[in-house]
Amino acid sequence: MGPGFHSPDGSELAVDERLVAPEARAEIVDGQLHMAPPAHEDHAVPHAKLAYVLGAHATASFVVAVDMLTRTSVASDFAPDVSVFPVERTDAGGRQLEHLAFEIVNEQALAVQTTKARELVRRGVRRVFCVVVAKQKILEWSRETDSWAATPLETIDDPCFAHPVPTASILGASADDAVAAALRAKHHPAFDKARDEGRDEGRAQGLRIAIRDVCEALGILVDAGRESTLDLLAAPELDALRSSIKKNKRWPE
Secondary structure (H helix, E strand, O other): OOOOOEOOOOOEOOOOOOOOOOOOOEEEEOOEEEEOOOOOHHHHHHHHHHHHHHHHHEOOOEEEEEOOOEEEEOOEEEOOOEEEEEOOOOOOOOOOOOOEEEEEEOOOOOHHHHHHHHHHHHHOOOEEEEEEOOOOEEEEEEOOOOEEOOOOOOEEOOOOEOOOEEOHHHHOOOOHHHHHHHHHHOOOHHHHHHHHHHHHHHHHHHHHHHHHHHHHHHOOOOOHHHHHHHHHOOHHHHHHHHHHHHHHOOOOO
């Protein structure tokens, strides 16, 4: 580690070694104290949506955290609005540095977020983003220009995510579609179950049609009672019924 990453005794600073008291609503950025009061609606709502979308997209190897303090240097200990960091712990049992960090602003200047971005990148965070609510855009910090990139992002594609994150799902469009796509890409059990149930029901519907066709060809009446039976049977039972009718040329007693 470079200068600024060591305690006065020379030991390396862990990212979860505190300079400010947790839950104190205070941050220290480059030696300056900043208070973090409760958020107004125009910050709180995008904050919640950002965490919702990123949490769904994160792979099993990563965790999404909100307002989690990160020690970036001897003189800085602050909390990005949302962080994405590895599940795996360090050898000492602490958490690892986040790979991604997100800040949210509404109409205010980006001065504080710029200082934070430089601190986070200097500490080793791979990517830093800023959600600019009033302008409906998301910017990424550029190491090459040492500033926010001029071109807003349309998607965030990263190894931390199972599926690229569409920025529209964070900025204003419905987040549910993006979350559903991410859960599907992660093979969430609920989606696998729904897919299997849909496949089974599709097969059952096909068998019901086949049974009606066989009955019509053989002159077998399919009355309301038999229709109710068809509606109640699952695919394996319907297949057995179709085979029985085809073989015996009658509806089974």
